[in-house]
Amino acid sequence: MTVPAPEGDRGVYGIxxxxxxxxxxxxNLRLYEARGLLQPxxxxxxxxxxxxxxxxxxxxxxxxxxxxxxxxxxGMVLDLEGQNARLREEQDxxxxxxxxxxxxxxxxxxxxxxTKDSRPTRSRS
Numbered sequence: 510m511t512v513p514a515p516e517g518d519r520g521v522y523g524i525x526x527x528x529x530x531x532x533x534x535x536x537n538l539r540l541y542e543a544r545g546l547l548q549p550x551x552x553x554x555x556x557x558x559x560x561x562x563x564x565x566x567x568x569x570x571x572x573x574x575x576x577x578x579x580x581x582x583x584g585m586v587l588d589l590e591g592q593n594a595r596l597r598e599e600q601d602x603x604x605x606x607x608x609x610x611x612x613x614x615x616x617x618x619x620x621x622x623x624t625k626d627s628r629p630t631r632s633r634s
Contacts, residue, residue: 520550520558527559531567538567544580546570546587 528535541547547566549557566587573583
């Protein structure tokens with residue numbers, strides 16, 4: 510029996526499971542939430558529930574930390590990435606420009622008469 514994958518934005522993972530899945534400590538997840546980098550769902554009792562989208566965001570945070578950014582810089586990068594994604598959706602533009610290449614027949618490298626060859630020669634008398 511296969512278990513269907515949860516929807517990307519539905520919080521299904523508890524904090525310890527989410528921390529294990531992304532290879533971080535539970536305290537780090539709490540810190541990232543306190544700094545506004547992440548907003549997991551909460552149950553009626555206040556328990557955090559992390560979604561697949563939250564896990565992807567945590568992995569992105571880890572990548573940015575590995576690249577040397579601090580938490581303030583990571584917040585700016587994540588905000589800009591979100592704005593960029595929204596603008597692309599509004600414009601219905603693919604994330605990367607489409608490059609069209611055409612193949613042309615190779616140019617001939619046959620030597621042509623140069624101006625040097627076409628000059629009249631002086632006679633030496």
